[in-house]
Amino acid sequence: xxxxxxxxxxxxxKVRLFLSLLDIxxxxxxxxxxxxxxxxxEFLKLNPLGQIPVLEDGDLVLRDSQxxxxxxxxxxxxxxxxxxxxxxxxxxxxxxxxAANEIARGPADARVGTKFGFGIDVIAAQKKAEPILNLIxxxxxxxxxxxxxxxxxxxxxxxxxxxxxxxPEGGISLENYPAINKWCxxxxxxxxxxxxxxxxK
Amino acid sequence: xxxxxxxxxxxxxKVRLFLSLLDIxxxxxxxxxxxxxxxxxEFLKLNPLGQIPVLEDGDLVLRDSQxxxxxxxxxxxxxxxxxxxxxxxxxxxxxxxxAANEIARGPADARVGTKFGFGIDVIAAQKKAEPILNLIxxxxxxxxxxxxxxxxxxxxxxxxxxxxxxxPEGGISLENYPAINKWCxxxxxxxxxxxxxxxxK
Numbered sequence: 525x526x527x528x529x530x531x532x533x534x535x536x537x538k539v540r541l542f543l544s545l546l547d548i549x550x551x552x553x554x555x556x557x558x559x560x561x562x563x564x565x566e567f568l569k570l571n572p573l574g575q576i577p578v579l580e581d582g583d584l585v586l587r588d589s590q591x592x593x594x595x596x597x598x599x600x601x602x603x604x605x606x607x608x609x610x611x612x613x614x615x616x617x618x619x620x621x622x623a624a625n626e627i628a629r630g631p632a633d634a635r636v637g638t639k640f641g642f643g644i645d646v647i648a649a650q651k652k653a654e655p656i657l658n659l660i661x662x663x664x665x666x667x668x669x670x671x672x673x674x675x676x677x678x679x680x681x682x683x684x685x686x687x688x689x690x691x692p693e694g695g696i697s698l699e700n701y702p703a704i705n706k707w708c709x710x711x712x713x714x715x716x717x718x719x720x721x722x723x724x725k
Numbered sequence: 726x727x728x729x730x731x732x733x734x735x736x737x738x739k740v741r742l743f744l745s746l747l748d749i750x751x752x753x754x755x756x757x758x759x760x761x762x763x764x765x766x767e768f769l770k771l772n773p774l775g776q777i778p779v780l781e782d783g784d785l786v787l788r789d790s791q792x793x794x795x796x797x798x799x800x801x802x803x804x805x806x807x808x809x810x811x812x813x814x815x816x817x818x819x820x821x822x823x824a825a826n827e828i829a830r831g832p833a834d835a836r837v838g839t840k841f842g843f844g845i846d847v848i849a850a851q852k853k854a855e856p857i858l859n860l861i862x863x864x865x866x867x868x869x870x871x872x873x874x875x876x877x878x879x880x881x882x883x884x885x886x887x888x889x890x891x892x893p894e895g896g897i898s899l900e901n902y903p904a905i906n907k908w909c910x911x912x913x914x915x916x917x918x919x920x921x922x923x924x925x926k
Contacts, residue, residue, distance in 0.1 A: 572860045573827070586815050588822040595815030608809070614787050614796030620818070621789040624825040626774070659773045 525550040528570065528578040530557045532639075534632060534686035535589040536577040537720040542593055542682050544718045546600050590620040593679040605679050615673045619680035623687075626656040632687040634694030646695065653696050657704065660688065664703035670710070677714060685711050689723045726751040729771065729779040731758045733840075735833060735887035736790040737778040738921040743794055743883050745919045747801050791821045794880040806880050816874045820881035824888075827857040833888040835895030847896065854897050858905065861889065865904035871911070878915060886912050890924045 527543070529536045529552050543550055555561050555576050563574045570578045571587040578585060579592045581599075586592050597606035607613055630653030637644030663669050673680040689708050691698055698704055711717065712725050719725060728744070730737045730753050744751055756762050756777050764775045771779045772788040779786060780793045782800075787793050798807035808814055831854030838845030864870050874881040890909050892899055899905055912918065913926050920926060 572863060573856060584812055584815070586819060588819045588826075590822045591815050591819035594818040595811050598814050599811035610796050610800035611785055613799050614785070614792050617795040617821070618787055618789045618792035620822070621791045621825040624822045625789075625829055628826055629830070655774060662773060 526553050526580040527551070528553045528555050528567070528576050528580070530555055530562075530576050532557075532721060533576060534635070534690050534720075535575075537686050537723070538589045538682055539577050539579065539592050539596075540720070541686070541718055542596055542605075542679065544716045545682070545714055546596060546605075547716055548596070548600055588624075590624050590683055593683055594620070597679050601679075605677070605682075607674065607678070612674055616678050616680045619672050620683050622656065623683035626652070627684055627687050630654075630656050631691040631694055631696055634696055635687065635690050636694075638694045650694065650696055653691065653694070657688070657691070657696070657698075657701060660684070660707075661701045661703050664707050671707070677711070681707075681711060686720075686723070693722050727754050727781040728752070729754045729756050729768070729777050729781070731756055731763075731777050733758075733922060734777060735836070735891055735921075736776075738887050738924070739790045739883055740778050740780065740793050740797075741921070742887070742919055743797055743802075743806075743880065745917045746883070746915055747797065747806075748917055749797070749801055789825075791825050791884055794884055795821070798880050802880075806878070806883075808875065808879070813875055817879050817881045820873050821884050823857065824884035827853070828885055828888050831855075831857050832892040832895055832897055835897055836888065836891050837895075839895045851895065851897055854892065854895070858889070858892070858897070858899075858902060861885070861908075862902045862904050865908050872908070878912070882908075882912060887921070887924065894923050 527539055527550055561567055562576055568574055570585055573587060575587060577589055577592060578587050586595055594606060606616060630649055633644050633649035634646055634653055636642060637646040637649055668675060671677055671681055672684060688704060728740055728751055730741065762768055763777055769775055771786055774788060776788060778790055778793060779788050787796055795807060807817060831850055834845050834850035835847055835854055837843060838847035838850055869876060872878055872882055873885060889905060
């Protein structure tokens, strides 16, 4: 199994983190982002959108970090990380979409704009981050919600964690979000947790 | 089962369309969008993000159209619409994320900005629509891909279809996308297909 990876990408880190939590061996293929390798003809054959991560497992080539989490959970993680019943799968998917949409447009864009530019409106992204951080804070403040979904660690947490934890790199303080900080610390205590630049234990 | 709905929303239409394809009875609860009912305290209890659609089924309250499709497919649609194997579920989820991210930021934003304003940069959204439309055109041009995933109709198609079909309302022509037009027409021929303003048979 090969993961086409960029160390500084929160989306790639999601996958590296989950592979580590599942204790799965794989080959890490660093993509030369500054050299635009992700826009090269060879890479565009793997993912025509020119985005990383990409997972290659035998004949299967998957783009999109959420889809990769679902695939890995289903193939290697069993019921624990991604349920099979309609209610459970619906609730976990709700958070996968939150990661792909609101978190991507809010804290993730604010960080990318701050660190790399790319013509991103950082102020607008910071503003979009507020309602989603408030929602997650409110959700995790309820005693029955120690985790985002099903009151146990699932890929919902893994999908949402990186760009929430990296929010300060986009100029978004997490100081006033005690429940989010507690949740981040819980994730950091999971067996085989790994760090990335900007996220330490 | 109750669907909190806005007729003009492509995300709500996704759910109405899928409920119709599955031939499921439900109660439609129109939300007064112009009167900001989706930002009222009662509605924010259902979805703190103040977005529609929301599905209520017994004790379950689900926000996010992709999550609702997954829930309905799993509960009422069986293996046909949403597979259970790791590869199949990974591939379908890839397209659900494409709907939640690239299609939302591209054709969907272009349409919302054109029709309703909301401070959306329509030109930027139209530009973002190009790579995702090209990807889908390229994908569907391959003879083995009559549908987005698994060569059969799945919720991948239902999730991506509305805002692709509505792209012209955001000033994005679909004239040069023959494979996308063919795919849209196939979807329109599914038994129990329903229309919405801007999408007719």
